Amino acid sequence: MSSRDRNPPTGRPLPLGPRQSPTAGRWPEDHLIGVGVEQIAEGKTAYYTYNDLASVEKLVTEHHGDLAGVIVSPFRHDAGFDQEMVDPAFAQGLRRICDENDAMLILDEVRTGFRMSFGGSWQQYGVRPDLSSWSKAIGNGYPVAAVLGAEVLREAAGSFFVTGTFWFLAVPMVAALASIALLEEHDGVTHMFARGNQLVSGLREQAASYSLPVNITGPLTMPYLSFADETDHQFMLAWTAECAARGVSVHPKHNWFMSTALSEADVASVLVATDAAFGEVAKRYSLAEQ
């Protein structure tokens, strides 16, 4: 059954969300407002394990007939943890499960939007969500967000009232239209992958040259580096502080974002700072090992 043939899951109590790492915030509880919020606030969300289709199927069986939708991010990016790419079979399996149960597949593209592909992050796997949320990349710094929905949800979306003081500002909306047009015109996604490749390959070579064990995970457009086996982020905090002292701001516990504004020369100068920062951390590493 395609998403267009189906009915919206009215009156169903159960959204499924990904079980996250212990310290990660839960976007659904923290950020959703409107229909379904009572269910989420009352703890009626059931949690599956990312990339584990059997954990989703088990919940669907346990709550037969109650499934409203599955909330999922295009890959796993809990703050402070190594990132985990999606298994395409998991993405396709979620689509199938939602289709079989007349439930909605809800993709959180707030961070990933326009960074994995121009037509939606799971387009490459042939998976189309029923709802997807967008923000950061569409506004290029302006405060704007969007929810894209399948036609089948249009009536439901129009049936409840929501508003806000700044929701109808024209400037962020024009900025979003211009950003999206420029991203398409200049093939921004390919540019970000190329700059991300330059950065990540450089970081890998540098860490290896100092014999520092690092994990670099996630797509090239949104990499995250961690020092292997470190749970308290102490080396990561030291490395990012050394980078900051050299004018480069990289987050110690959050994935990073490549930008279309970054040139090859910009990334090369970032790599000068990261190399020196690795050098300083290597001294601490050898002290810690003594």
Ligand SMILES: Cc1ncc(COP(=O)(O)O)c(C=O)c1O
């Ligand atoms: C993956 C993800 N989803 C949702 C949100 C929440 O977005 P907003 O602040 O626009 O509500 C964020 C915020 O950073 C996010 O990173």
